[in-house]
Amino acid sequence: MIGERGAKAGGLVLLVAAAVAFPLAFPDPAVTNYGVFAMIFVTAASAWNVFSGYSGYISLGHAVFFGSGAYAMGIAARDWNITGAAVFELLPLCAAVGAAIAVPFGLIALRVRRHTFIVITIAIFFIFQLMAFNFSFTGGSAGLSSPFLTWQESVYDTRFYYIALACAAGAVALSWLVRRSSFGLRLRAIRDDEDRASGLGVRAMRVKLSAFAASAGLTATIGAVWFYYVNQVQPQTGFDPLFDLTVVLMTFLGGYGTIAGPVLGALLVEPGTLWLNTQPQLAGASEIVLGVVFLVVVLFVPRGIIPTGGEWIRRLR
Amino acid sequence: MVREIYQAVADGILVGGVYALMAVGLTLIFGVLDIINIAQGVLVVLGGYLSYSLSTRAHIDLFAGLLITIPAMFALGVVVHWAFIRRLRGAERTSMTLLVTYAVALIVEGVLYKIYGANNVQLSAPYTTASLHVAGFYLPWIYVYGFLLAVALVAAVYLLLYRSRFGRSVRATMANETAARLVGIDTGRVGALTFGIGVAVTAAGGMVFGATNAFNANSGYDLISRLLAIVILGGLGSIAGALAASVFMITLESVVTIWYPTWAIAVFYAALVGVLVIRPRGFFGRKEVRAQ
Incomplete structure (x- = not known):
């Protein structure tokens, strides 16, 4: 099967080349702006998939990490007076904050099984949103603004595009590493039957918690990048209930538990949503469209484009 | 101060009754269909808007309007079940139904x-502004009427479940769907009717909610997270648990509001998290099914 492997490697090289060349081919900042958001969501969806897609525990609380990353970045930059491009040195700190929040979060939420887990993630999400509203160090309902970044307008979007692309590449690499490792195998054993996996010696809590923390760290990192890109964060944008929905939709559309699925899903959904929001005659209708797409996906391609498409191709042969 | 606490407890119990009504629908749907209906919150809002339109356009009394909105919401529930939920089978059913109901919520909200x-x-x-004075306490009439309505409807659901032939099929399906089907129960029909009933109660819940709170299309998020917290705390699938948890949680929130109005809702969720650390199944929960 050298052919298939070669084709996969060639496809990957082409894809990376296309991603790197994208802002050069379309220098219009409005187009690059779509690219930045697409890469942010490629990262977020892949990060979500590393935990929820592989373990089968649907988290609707990943906005906690996205928002915490954004706020960690904002608070650290403000309190330590960090300005300019040096702020990006704070990204590992933001990842650590996300992972650190994930540990107690996971210790509480991962004690229960799937249904209840979903609800607890929602509850903890609301606690975080409320904290962002009520504490003074988070700036209350006004939120935080990012310190001025002295980048020229002409390179602003392009630079952010490459930063987000690097994060996306990291997320996909993590997703690939986890999937082919014995750690990933344990995660998927938990997804298929947790009791049986535990019976076979998988330390379920430890495995789930590690995946949860890794996923959280990545989500927090991209949250911090997002904060710098849009220049501000408020409680309802950093801790946005639609964030989790969007990420879940992307992953299910592309293919739940696959590596390419969340990437493809994000590349389809995010530019689509951005475009819908720019259409004045569709004002307020983007939710309806999102909902309808959601229903169509679940009813007609329930396993996502990548697995279903793969099956069709195999059948053609 | 003691007076304020009494007042808060009285408010909490009255409002808790209304939440119980909405939560019973949610927990019933879960018990029978193994579905968490994320749309429940926005359906409550829809119920509120239906009553709003009936009262402002057609000048129908809020309580009389329920004779129209309850059957309408019941029909909507049956249609949603027939069109989407019924089709989902297989290993990922839990997450799929969650997504479907979320999608329904988004569409309704939009x-x-x-x-x-x-x-x-x-x-x-007239009764949304006037109050009943008892022993120096002010109890708005809408709270009192809403509470009575909630009690009547919860009792009706209870009687339907425990004193009717249909209720026996519902409980059999809750206990073991395969066995129920084997003894000749049409579990598809039971599922559709249960989903209908679970949604129908949101018409009444929405009316009382809308008469006691200002709301818009977005209010569903706040509601569904509270309702989910209530049914998880009570134990998924347990009607008695939903009742107890509603009154407990809403009273707790109402009492905390006296001192810390901005933190009350956080206490609400923290209580949920705290209880689940000690009792992962909630107050009255059944043992959760083993394999998904």
Whole structure:
């Protein structure tokens, strides 16, 4: 099967080349702006998939990490007076904050099984949103603004595009590493039957918690990048209930538990949503469209484009 | 101060009754169909808007309007079940039904936003502003009537479940769906009717909610997270648990509001998290099914 492997490697090289060349081919900042958001969501969806897609525990609380990353970045930059491009040195700190929040979060939420887990993630999400509203160090309902970044307008979007692309590449690499490792195998054993996996010696809590923390760290990192890109964060944008929905939709559309699925899903959904929001005659209708797409996906391609498409191709042969 | 606490407890119990009504629908749907209906919150809002339109356009009394909105919401529930939920089978059913109900919620919310806009509305009637004075306490009439309505409807659901042939099929399906099907129960029909009933109670819940709170199309998020917290705390699938947890949680929130109004809702969720650390199944929960 050298052919298939070669084709996969060639496809990957082409894809990376296309991603790197994208802002050069379309220098219009409005187009690059779509690219930045697409890469942010490629990262977020892949990060979500590393935990929820592989373990089968649907988290609707990943906005906690996205928002915490954004706020960690904002608070650290403000309190330590960090300005300019040096702020990006704070990204590992933001990842650590996300992972650190994930540990107690996971210790509480991962004690229960799937249904209840979903609800607890929602509850903890609301606690975080409320904290962002009520504490003074988070700036209350006004939120935080990012310190001025002295980048020229002409390179602003392009630079952010490459930063987000690097994060996306990291997320996909993590997703690939986890999937082919014995750690990933344990995660998927938990997804298929947790009791049986535990019976076979998988330390379920430890495995789930590690995946949860890794996923959280990545989500927090991209949250911090997002904060710098849009220049501000408020409680309802950093801790946005639609964030989790969007990420879940992307992953299910592309293919739940696959590596390419969340990437493809994000590349389809995010530019689509951005475009819908720019259409004045569709004002307020983007939710309806999102909902309808959601229903169509679940009813007609329930396993996502990548697995279903793969099956069709195999059948053609 | 003691007076304020009594007042808060009284409010909490009255409002808790209304939440119980909405939560019973949610927990019933879960018990029978193994579905967490994320749309429940926005359906409550839809119920509120239906009553709003009936009272402002057709000048129908809020309580009389329920004779129209309850059957309408029941029909909507049956249609949603027939069109989407029924088709989902297989290993990922739990997550799939969650996504479907979330999608329904988004669509309903989007449509409500299109029709009614972003401004808050509140239902009004003579009894929404007047209060009952008992022993120096002020109890708004709408709270009292809403509580009585909630009690009546919860009792009706209870009687339906425990004193009717249909109720026996529902309980059999809750206990073991395969066995129920084997003894000749049409579990598909039971599922559809249960989903219908679970949604129908949101018409009444929505009316009382709309008469006691200003709301808009977005209010569903806040509601569904509270309702989910209540049914998880009570134990998924347990009606008695939903009742107890509603009154407990809403009273707790109402009492905390006296001192810390901005933190009350956080205490609400923290209570949920705290209880689950000690009792992962909630107050009255059944043992959760083993394999998914």
